[in-house]
Amino acid sequence: LLILDLGKAETYQQAHVPGAVHVLSKDITLGTPPAPGLLPPPEQLSLLLSRLGLTPDMHVVVYDDEGGPWAGRMIWVLDSIGHKKYSFLNGGIHSWICEQWEISRDPVDPTPSEFQVATIHTDVTITKSELLTSIDEQAVEILDVRTPAEYSGEKAQSQRGGHIPGAKHYEWTQALDSDRSLRLRDLIDVKSELKKI
Helix, strand or coil: CEEEECHHHHHHHHHHHCCCEEEHHHHCCCCCCCCCCCCCCCHHHHHHHHHHCCCCCCCCCECCCCCCHHHHHHHHHHHCCCCCEEEEEHHHHHHHHHHHCECCCCCCCCCCCCCCCCCCCCCHHCCHHHHHHHHHHCCCCCEECHHHHHHCCCCCCCCCCCCCCCCCEHHHHHEHHHHCCCECCCHHHHHHHHCCC
């Protein structure tokens, strides 16, 4: 079992699941303009995952301190390299603390492995040209889950503000239950809301 904490460093220092290894969000993004959010290349991912001690037979549990965005991204990274043994800790560290499970403040230094990313599986990603073709052929629905200000272009986190033409908006935090320690809301309710946008 490999437990990965993708929360902020200060949160990890205050409380984390015992045995959890801290991963910086910058380590699972390319970080280079004009598209810093792209997946890092296989060589960079191999270094990271080897440092974390991942092996092909390990089950990975991921969580963060925001209700899931970085944990979800880590699952996408694992999907992209073909590692399908993973779980998402619903609600992350907030639900863990709320349930009064044991916490740790001790940093964890994993035993390194020699994990190598052989290939990036393109079935869980889409290229710009593929997306443009899909838009032209009306073969795809696009969901923009960023904040309303990012969607409208009022706040630009990337080279240009706004959204992809035709994208529908549903901010990702709408799927979280703030009364239940940022756990995911009932999937039936979320699906019902998505059908209405």
